[in-house]
Amino acid sequence: MVHVPEDKIVEGGILCHLAQRDWMMRDILDLMLSDSDNTATNFLIDFIGFAKMAAWFEAEFAHLHLGRYLMEVTDRENYLSAETALELLERLLADPSPFGQVCQKALFYQESVNKLLQDLPEGCSYSKTGELEDTEHDAARIFAGDSYYDICFMSHYTGLEEREQILLAQNAVGKLAYQDLTGK
Template sequence: MTDASTELRKVFRSVTNEFRDHIAVEAIGSDGASFGYNENIPMLSASLIKLPILFYAFKNPHLNPSQLQQTVRFDEEQIVGGSGVLQLLSGREWMVKDLLGLMISVSDNTATNLIMDFFGIDQIQKWVADQGLTETKIERKMMDEDAQRKGRTNRISAHDANSVIRHIFSKTDPFPDEVKFWMLHQQFRDKLPGLFDEKTQPVSVYNKTGEMEEIDHDAAYFTCNGHSMAVTVMTSGIKNRQKALMAIQNIGDAIANYLIQQSEKNE
């Protein structure tokens, strides 16, 4: 084990030892480095549930690609709050592919619900389970308080979220470049890339966050000069949100430093 990987593992251990049952982590690097902690325990997903929905839309072989070009029309009653921009815009007709882009780039809840209606929650859930995402449960739309009161929840594990990230960047069957563009330029960058995102450095981070009360997640793909790492960090029940955010940021910073060191060794 190299000094760089030893230091990275120290950061993982320090964070997980501090938060114990309140955190889950899975990280898998292109060089074989890996770390897991509570990674197979499903947690409330918040907006990470948008990753398996994206997986379904782009990788279900039974879907006709032309469906992504179809137009979805909606009315005022279908608009929900929380994150997103459709609630602020006047347009009521959007192409499915654009709704998917909004679902990822600004985590738009209305766009997500329209996609769930378009494809069907049950169909999405069955397909993602058939792909091995057995720790994922999609049972309700975003901001559906009535469904929450009835006990229907959306859950995902760090392992399942990380599996989708790895599928997106697969060497053999990657997602379209536009999906990667949505993630690279998405608007929530205060978690895994939070400590270095505005700095000049060689690491690129493609990520998708999720948050609810006492819940903060981030799933991301880090790249640096041919080296990469897929990582998902999920936190739940941490009263002091700044501590949760700092834990996620410290992991992201450690991964960036690790990849930079790996890259420099090969120069």
């Protein structure tokens, strides 16, 4: 069990709406992945240590930089390439440890399915989405039987009309991948 202090609660996700502040660590990890909960993510960054996590990311991944906490207003920025997002997804899905199993379950039950997974049946994917006021990202493994595609779709938009077009494109890519896998 861990305690999430009230002064560490930020917008984005479910923890900012709940009164409960004591959680099992596996639930915090699940909320970070399945619900994209910003408080859960920041809690895990603090739990490991910001500098330690940032250094590990820099050492392990060429195109992943932790520059700030989520929802922090600063001139520092986080960044992640599509290639690195897919590498992270592949690592998590290949991890047989209890940690990997928690991550896999959270990615399987992703709450946000309005992007690559919009037109797909339940139970055919693992996914991690991300969004800001001007971005819509999704990294997913879409599968049918033993065959799969790993797809990352990262976007930047400047208005609601562009956002709508990006979401439609993400929907189409996911649907085409699934149709190719199933022959339908």
